[in-house]
Amino acid sequence: MIAVDRELCDFCGTCVAVCQPDAIFLAERDIRIDLEKCTDCENCVIACPLGAMREVSDEDRF
């Protein structure tokens, strides 16, 4: 699954723009991924300017 490192995240919305299933909720200083909707395509991981999105195994979720 995809996880966000909120320490690195700048809440800029690049991930939201490339998320085909619209699985990312972003507020001014908050971000959440809807794991039901997420298809693990990793578009957000690739496009994030800061490398704040990562594919992690279920156990490693931070």
Next chain:
Amino acid sequence: MKTDFEIVVIGGGPAGTTAARFACIGGAEVLLVERRREFGVPTRCAEGVGETSLAEFLKPDPSLISRRLKGARLISPDGTAVELTVEGSGLILERKIFDRKLAELAGEAGTEIRLNSQVTSIERAGDHRWRTKISQNGTEKKVTSRIIIAADGVESRVGRWAGFKTALSLHNIESGLQYQIYDESVDQNFSELYFGEEVAPGGYLWCFPKGEGVGSVGVGLAADRLKGKTARSFLDDFLHEKFPNARIISMVAGGIPVSVTLKEIVGDGIMLVGDAARQVNPMTGAGILNGMIAGKLAGEVAASAIKQGDTSKERLQEYHKLWHQRVGKIHRAYYIIKEGVIKLSDDSLNRVAHLLSDLPPEKRTIKRVFFTALSRDPRLLLELRHIFGR
């Protein structure tokens, strides 16, 4: 607190505030909703704009401007610099003040403004009205309207909720990052644009003056060309090389839509403007002016549609038509040029730069870039053919 409006504008960047202003001037009751606590902050933008084009929207007051440019310097992968002087001076804005000014103008025209307000859903009821849920300080409020103008930027979720296909492919978004740095060696009169696979694959790196030793140094890179690296690593590498002693004052990330305008930008009771409609110039990544143009057109059409009591998709198409008349054609041409330029090898970019730097400065214009390159170096024709081949 008032809960019923004729038009709700979602997003308070230049497109949203301009749409709200012109809708009010046209006689409509307008609510503008902005997620942030303050207009223009943080500034996810390199702030470059042409001066002549601004006058249509506001007086270019000195407080809105960081620097007036003497020209631009294009730097090829081997370091060859080509100076272009800008016709009608280019400006670097102070968006913090600029966006606030646009919001003030919207407010003066009669727009009701709510800051720190996040739209969480929109829903169209049987009575042809929208119900918009807004979360403000943890409490949820509902407003209704005849028209929604979605100006929610690169994310463009509002359009998606209304059924528009706004999600971008990795090819059509640039992954962006910008530092403001303090370094005495930042050229305060020229913008500098660096090209090449090492520095900025599929995009470019910019250094724009902000005055008094400060510069905005940033990258916008095609997201499908990053090869596992991030915008940040490209920008850090450049900074290390070119400004090793720079002090970083601030950082902003951001995505830049570099596609053609969405096929559909209006629906029943809804209009998309600015980054949300993918109206950024896809060659330069510039979105301020196009956003304001679209905002004005959309605001005027929306107000007139309300007056006539017809907010159907057919009625609102007038905005789409006007956008295409004014910007659409050239916008598509810019996309085709971008697609061509990002395919050029470093070797081709170097050869174009060498040819241009041999020309006298007054002959160096963007138009000439291509014609000179082609007439002096026919081999380039093969590589540039995909630019002209459509």
